[in-house]
Amino acid sequence: MVLSEVYAKAMHAELLALGALAAEALLIGGDEDIAGIQRVASDAGLRGALGGTLTSLNVRMAASWLQHCEDRRLTSTATSNSWHQWAASASNPERHNREPMSDEEVIAFIKRGIASSARASRTRLLRDLRDSGRACEQSRFAGLFNRTMGQK
Template sequence: MATSAAGSAQWWGRLQEGTGRATLQELGKNGPVLVALSEVYAKAMGEELRALAAVASEALLVGGVEEIPGIQRVPADAGLRHALGGTLTSLNVRMAASWLQHCEDGQLTSPATSGSWKKWAASESRPEQHNRKPMTDDEVITFVRQQTASQPGISRTRLLRQLRAEGRACEQSRFANLYIKTVGQS
């Protein structure tokens, strides 16, 4: 695991070596390119994104970390999660899919597409505010035991949603670990 931007870039470069896949720059020479990236991946791929910007006639970055001249960027907007569903981890991908639905004129980055997206996003974005009560590991384990006993077969994801709907807080990966510790892999 890389611990710096330079280390992340080196990791990305090595990961791409020998894959036989086209680079973003090669793709950009052949037509429109849409890229959905987290901040971490955008930092690791900074050099490749700048190379794309130098050749692409039309490029869109959903998420990312910074503006890159030559690439239109749509910053991640957690406020759209209620409209698009899912977790924050995959929000950029769902935003990209929604962007494509707003391509009214068949152009990825046209003023019409951008305008349609901005109008929709402005009407749908709702800041998330959670006043949930943090829980200890023991409290989470007790919750999992009680709920799985009363609702056999309930999924881990649905159980976490239920916990949060009750105004209690637990980070997703911590909940997953405690769930597995309590009921095992399922």
């Protein structure tokens, strides 16, 4: 099973029942360990190695788990040891010490970015902003970008 924290909480009773069956079960993600179910907790530090967003990290962790399943058993000790050894070496927790910006500063950044490249995308500009050590939440940036583009 590949479950987000929220989904696992909603399925808590079902997960407890599954764990009580003593069946072979693997949970990637989730919100807590469940007796009788082998769990691999989400590790945001693997995002660099696995790529993508945090929203889809559990799915990419599951795909990686399958790549480490050399004996064709999802919950074997060999599979678990192989994956955990890889994960320990690949995990690199992200630390963002970005400087917050006012709406006016973000809008000025957007205008400069558009002026330097008429085809500058919202995604590219947000990446450039974050790479410069400044912070702006994605949905806030999208709103400011759309507002700025509407003023043209």
